[in-house]
Amino acid sequence: METLTAAQASQTKKRPKKTKTNKRSFLKDLIQQKYLYLMSIPFVIWLFVFNYYPIWGWTMAFQNYKPARTFGEQEWVGFDNFVRLFHDDQFYLVLRNTLAMSGMGLVAGLIFPILFAVLLNEVKSMPFKRITQTISYLPHFVSWVVVAGIVTSLLSLDGIVNDILMWLHLIDEPIQIMAKEHWFWGVVTGSDIWKETGWNAIIYLAAITGIDKELYEAARVDGAGRFRQIWNITLPGIRSTIMVLFVMNIGHLLATGYEKQMLLGNDLVSDYSQVLDLYALDYGIKIAHFSYGTAISMFTSVVSILLLFTANGLFKKFAKESIM
Amino acid sequence: MKLRSTQSLSLLTLSGVLLLSACSSNNNNDEAAGNSASEAPSTSSASASADSGAMDTTPITFSFFGADASPNWNNMQDEIGKVITEKTGVTINAEYDIASGGGENKIALMAASGQYPDIIFAKGELGKLVDAGAIIDLTDLIDKYAPNLKKLIGENTNRLKYSLDDQSIYSIPTNGGVDQQYFDATGGFEVQLRVLEELGYPEIKTVQDFENVLKEYVAKHPTTDGQPTIPLLLNADDWKSMITVTNPAFIATGAPDDGEYYVDPTTYEAKLHYKRPEEREYFKWLNHMYNEGLLDKDTFVQKDDQYQAKIASGRVLGLISQEWEYGNAENALKAAGKHEYTYGHFPVTLNDQYQDHELVSAGIDFSGISITTANKDPIRTIKFLDWLASDEGQVLLNWGIEGVHYNVENGKRVIPADVLDKKVNDNSNFMKTTGIGLYTTFSMHYGDGVQDSTGNYYTTNFPDQIIASYSDAEKAALKGYNATTWKDLWPTDLPVKEWGALYNMQAPTDGDYQVIYQKTQDIIRKSIPKAILAKPEEFDKTYDQFLADLDKAGAEKMESIYTGLVKNRVKLFTGKDIQ
Amino acid sequence: MSSKAFNLTRGERVFSIANYVVLTIIVIATVYPFLNVLAISFNDSVDTVRGGIYLWPREFTLENYETIFGYKSLLTGFKISILRTVIGTVLGLLSASMLAYVLSRPDFRSSKFLSTFLALTMYFSGGMVPIYILFRDLNLLGTFAVYVLPGIVSAFNVFVIRSFMDGLPYALQESAKLDGANDFKIFYKIILPLCKPVLATIALFLAVGQWNSWFDTYLYNGNKPSLTTLQYELMKILDSTQQGSAMTNANDLANKMAQVSPESIKMAITIVVTVPILVVYPFLQRYFVGGMTLGAVKS
Known part of the structure; x- marks a missing residue:
């Protein structure tokens, strides 16, 4: 335990308070840390060219953009596209669905991979560990079309899930699970857990290998059981990875993609299955309303960045760490 | 602070410029080759225009x-x-x-x-x-x-x-x-050949006939190879629902395929085909089929592969589709030698007032x-x-x-x-x-069926081939109906559509049109299944709500824009003067 | 480690058994989709339509694979795919680890600016059209570079690596500095070797990303047969009707259906694209499953 707190202390100690800066000390830093600048500035330029510069495309959101015209010939319409977006009932519907599904996915995508990684870490048999880990990440490579097909048949009237429920006498007659609007979010989250847990656990496994083994030895000497070790060493050891991923994913709450929802969904549950990305596709690119599509993606970006800063701020306040 | 950022900014732009020029000088050659491949020797075009022979x-x-x-x-x-x-x-x-x-x-x-x-x-x-x-x-x-x-x-x-x-x-x-020319009909309503044979090749012209046939057979044979027999199966997985659920509504009510629209042949007014009262009756019939337990319960939930697997198992008596849509499953039946489980095609309509217009030509x-x-x-x-x-x-x-x-x-x-x-x-x-x-x-x-100056067909498809490809079971069924191909059951000599094929007409991308269209599509996709699955006494309420939702989404405005386009098209194609 | 044998309490034993049971259930549940794909890929494509193929093909055939390998363009595609995977992964690892190291240095002055500048790139994009025009102006269209250059820096990877570096004892760097090593040397000689687990993970992410991507080929290099990738060539064979909802032309749909690849071929394609990545996996896996002792490196 003492070693642990020592490790934590060394972490916080790492960031010495910066004193007030001025020009001279910056220049001095620049020279002193020239390697650090050499190692980062080329990439800053890179990002500027390939990521920041194309943002001029956002001007499309304020135009009635026509692919055929040059920039100067475009018709400017102010905030019309945004006004339309915020007045569309369907937008709020897809926003609700998106947030619900990504919120559930965020929590499940945090808990299950960590749990899986931790359990795997407790396995002493190396071959079992490697095989389990390899197999669990395979579904990641199977497309959603296939997974959706399997899920649909598992949950169909004569599927195995209904068979089990009948056998347990929990239900009297088979339920058409895929036709239940209110269960759709759960079905998506469950399928996602099934498909991605093994893949997402890899990052935590890597983080766990970074934990100093001496900490476990010391804890064992102190008489700590497996649960104590998990709780006091493993989890704190990967805390910073967990937090970084969590904060970054909060920023992605609106960007769920639409593939799994489209493939798992059907016309009966469409009020619960349509998500923002599909809406942007259907009402933007697909019908050549690029401006509207851009307005939606601008909205998504701005909200994402706000979410990111909020999450990071809270993270900083409570955990005294920050990704930025 | 300020100074720092300007400094880094200028540094950044400078290297940015360097980077850009470096890149462009590198890849110039590639670019030229990649984009426009018409690097023709300039002489060729000159000589080409000189002698056109x-x-x-x-x-x-x-x-x-x-x-x-x-x-x-x-x-x-x-x-x-x-x-x-x-x-x-x-x-x-x-x-x-x-x-x-x-x-x-x-x-x-x-x-x-x-x-x-x-x-x-x-x-x-x-x-x-x-x-x-x-x-x-x-x-x-x-x-x-x-x-x-x-x-x-x-x-x-x-x-x-x-x-x-x-x-x-x-x-x-x-x-x-x-x-x-079409040598065969591959759409309409489908009934399994074994059903036709057992019931003595009954007349199948209206949805009532179709329903009776399915009902009678399933009562006699509630199971097929140990599994429950499915009287009627549709496919509602994504866009396939258009083929088997919504398009048949106009097919069975004597309208030609104009996409989501119905065009009045005299006034050229276009409206969403769902608004026709006779189509409401068609969907009401589907609703009845569902509530009678004749339409498979999984219809709106199953995926395409499950649908195909059911057909391939041979236990589906009736379909409302196009041959290409369930062709994979039928091929599996043929490969297994189960020819009596494949399907015959019938131009079924809502009642005998209507004529199936699937084979109408768009020119x-x-x-x-x-x-x-x-x-x-x-x-x-x-x-x-x-x-x-x-x-x-x-x-x-x-x-x-x-x-x-x-x-x-x-x-x-x-x-x-x-x-x-x-x-x-x-x-x-x-x-x-x-x-x-x-x-x-x-x-x-x-196209198929046109002969060149030597009396040979231009294409490699011709009538004898179609007949040769029929199985014995199919030939027997056709004989039962005094026909040589399924097409013989269809009405022919329908006048060519004056407005051509509307799916080729470019709809305006400007303004509201596309948005309303997309909205109505969303409404159609979720309301039609709802109406079909409703309790019989609630069908009318559900369908009224559906029509109201369409108009609320702006369907009328969209239809009037489309009507204008159709009229212009008829004017252009025929030279007629239309108001 | 050797002490575990005599150290097992009853609770530990229960935990171990429960753990093995849970993990075995997970293995069974997650192995199924892949085995299912494998079984279908070896099943006769006409027979597959009948459904009901689970873990074993009903009518075994190699025809599906023969069909796929009958496409000659696959070989070029395979070469380009490997090339982009290797180069893209190396470049991506280099950039991400360097940036992560710079950010992990508490004494780096511009770290707040840099991390914010980086983080934002995860959440916006200028859109397809401006990016295409940028690539056109940089003469990247129709070149191999378009696969590896634009995506060199991934903020996600940087932050993951940094979170790992943050966990390393800082004392290591300080002592090296006292020995007169410069920052680059510290990064290269001390930090990088310690980061093997996370680097292996990021290498896997990068490699899978590069290997699986086909959309960039489609947008930028579709007219360059010599530069198309395996994934792109396979996408060509794949069915083209998945999102046919925009089409309302029944004749067209009928024509397209004739071109739709049967289910079995699709599954064989999945196997063909996945296996090369799976082969790489064990080499990377030992870094993040094997476990390494920091203590050994420290001393």
Whole structure:
């Protein structure tokens, strides 16, 4: 335990308070840390060219953009596209669905991979560990079309899930699970857990290998059981990875993609299955309303960045760490 | 703070500029080769225009983009591709769209960046390129250099024109055959052959007949091979619901296929076909079928593969679909020798007032091939396209090379048995090596059933073939109905539609039209299943709500815009004066 | 580690058994989709339509694979795919680890600016059209570079690596500095070797990303047969009707259906694209499953 707190202390100690800066000390830093600048500035330029510069495309959101015209010939319409977006009932519907599904996915995508990684870490048999880990990440490579097909048949009237429920006498007659609007979010989250847990656990496994083994030895000497070790060493050891991923994913709450929802969904549950990305596709690119599509993606970006800063701020306040 | 950021900014821009120039100097050569492949020797175009009689065969490469996938494209290394190059000097450097297809993304980028191929098959995206000024008018080119195309177009020049306001010809219609005849009917309502046989080939003309047949048979045989028999099965997985759930509503009520619309043949008023009272009756019948337990409960939940598997198990008595839609499952039945479990086709209508209009002709109205402003030698290009449309060209594209892919015996073109075997059983390899079927997009051509000057058919499909492909069970069933093909049960001699095929009409991308269309689509997709699955006494309420939702989404406005377009089209095509 | 044998309490044993049971259930549940794909890929494509193929093909055939390998363009595609995977992964690892190291240095002055500048890139994009025009102006269209250059820096990877570096004892760097090593040397000689587990993970992410991507080929290099990738060539064979909802032309749909690849071929394609990545996996896996002792490196 003492070693642990020592490790934590060394972490916080790492960031010495910066004193007030001025020009001279910056220049001095620049020279002193020239390697650090050499190692980062080329990439800053890179990002500027390939990521920041194309943002001029956002001007499309304020135009009635026509692919055929040059920039100067475009018709400017102010905030019309945004006004339309915020007045569309369907937008709020897809926003609700998106947030619900990504919120559930965020929590499940945090808990299950960590749990899986931790359990795997407790396995002493190396071959079992490697095989389990390899197999669990395979579904990641199977497309959603296939997974959706399997899920649909598992949950169909004569599927195995209904068979089990009948056998347990929990239900009297088979339920058409895929036709239940209110269960759709759960079905998506469950399928996602099934498909991605093994893949997402890899990052935590890597983080766990970074934990100093001496900490476990010391804890064992102190008489700590497996649960104590998990709780006091493993989890704190990967805390910073967990937090970084969590904060970054909060920023992605609106960007769920639409593939799994489209493939798992059907016309009966469409009020619960349509998500923002599909809406942007259907009402933007697909019908050549690029401006509207851009307005939606601008909205998504701005909200994402706000979410990111909020999450990071809270993270900083409570955990005294920050990704930025 | 301020100073720091300006410093880093200037540093950044400076290196940015360095980076840019470095990149552009590096890759200049690649660029030139990649974009416009028409690096024709300049002499070729001069000589081509000089003598229009002899074919210029100096090598030339045209870049091409096709909005449909063509997975077997073999960079003209196939047998007929080599002949084409040899005879015309032309090599096509083709790129085809993949996956979702339709060219949406690629063509939007072309229009935005001005990087066009020399020739393009743009399909529904042509409008974007026309708006961008990327497509050249072919009227004069066809007139001066393309006698074969002129012959094929015949009296139909009006139908090639872009719109009433812009009467240019921007594309040569290649996505269908001129004067195409149908030798068989493959749509309508389907009933399993074993059902027909057992019930003594009953008359199946109305939905009531159809229902009675299914009901009677399932009462006698509640199970098939130990599994419950399914009287009626539809497929509602994604866009397939259009084929088996919504399109049959107009098919069964005597309307032709005009996409989501119904066009009144006298006033040319267009409205969403769902608004027709007779279609409401059709959906009410489906609702009745569901509540009677005749329509499979999984219909709106199952995926395509589950649907196909049910058909392939042989326990589905009736379908309302098109043969190509369930063809995979039927092939599995045939492969297992279960021919009596395959299906016969019937032009079923809501009641005997209606006539099935599935086989009505829309006349020449296909998407086609266009020449862009990037093309350095349009004359050479049109001559090439014209050559492909000549009798020589068409026979080459359809039949292949004489002595290799077909022989002429007693003046008749015949495909040797070994070639036919490869064509039928290993079609994708056959296409890849021979190139037969790969070039039809480039060539305006006659359809099935049209004969050339030697009395041979242009295409390789003809009536005898259809009959030869029937199984004995199918032949027996047809005999039971005194017919030789399913088509014999269909009404014929329906007048050609004056407004052509509306799915080829470019709908406006400006303004609200597309948004309303998309909204109505969303409403249709979720309301129709709801209405069908409603309790019988709630059907009317549900359907009323559906119609109200459509109008609330702006359907009326959308319909009036569309009506205007249809009227303009009829004016353009027929020269009629319409209000 | 060797002490575990005599150290097992009853609770530990229960935990171990429960753990093995849970993990075995997970293995069974997650192995199924892949085995299912494998079984279908070896099943006769006409027979597959009948459904009901689970873990074993009903009518075994190699025809589906023969069909796929009958496409000659696959070989070029395979080469380009490998090339982009290797180059893209190396470049991506280099950039991400360097940036992560710079950010992990508490004494780096511009770290707040840099991390914010980086983080934002995860959440916006200028859109397809401006990026295409940028690539056109940089003459990247129709080049191999378009696969590896634009995506060199991934903020996600940087932050993951940094979170790992943050966990390393800082004392290591300080002692090296006292020995007179410069920052680059510290990064290269001390930090990088310690980061093997996370680098292996990021290498896997990068490699899978590079290997699986086909959309960039489609947008930028579709007209360059010599530069297309395996994934792109396979996408060509794949069915083209998945999103056919925009089409309302029944004739077209019928034509397209004739080109749709049967289910079995699709599954064989999945196997063909997945297996090369799976082969790489064991080499990377030992870094993040094997476990390494920091203590050993420290001393």
